[in-house]
Amino acid sequence: MTETDVNEMSFEHAMKxxxxxxxxxxxxxxALEDSIALxxxxxxxxxxxxxxxxxxEEKVAAITLDGDGTPTGTTPVDAG
Incomplete structure (x- = not known):
């Protein structure tokens, strides 16, 4: 079985x-060696x-709402 690159996995795939x-x-x-690898x-x-x-979480935090609570767009989140 070939292992999928972790960096390419969706959240759901990685969690499963x-x-x-x-x-x-x-x-x-x-076995011990296999346990270490796991x-x-x-x-x-x-x-x-x-x-x-x-x-x-950053995407959700970036959503701006108007007075009625309707999403009006997103605001960039500073990743730094």
Whole structure:
């Protein structure tokens, strides 16, 4: 099985795989070397999920509303 590049995954894909990794590690039926590789993969997946959540949060925060609560556009968010 070829592993998908974590940096190309959607939030949902990364979260689903992270749940699988955690499940395998919790069962404890994986060899030590494989556990280390799974842990490393899990760390990358966690980082990807956090980045995608931050990105979504910034997009939501950038939406401006008019007096009626209707979105009127977006305001750029300073990423720095």
């Amino acid at each position: 795989e992270l749940e699988q990794v955690v499940g395998q590690l919790e069962r404890g039926d994986v 842990y490393e993969r899990g760390a990358k997946l966690k980082k990807r999920c956090e980045a995608k959540l931050k990105e979504a």
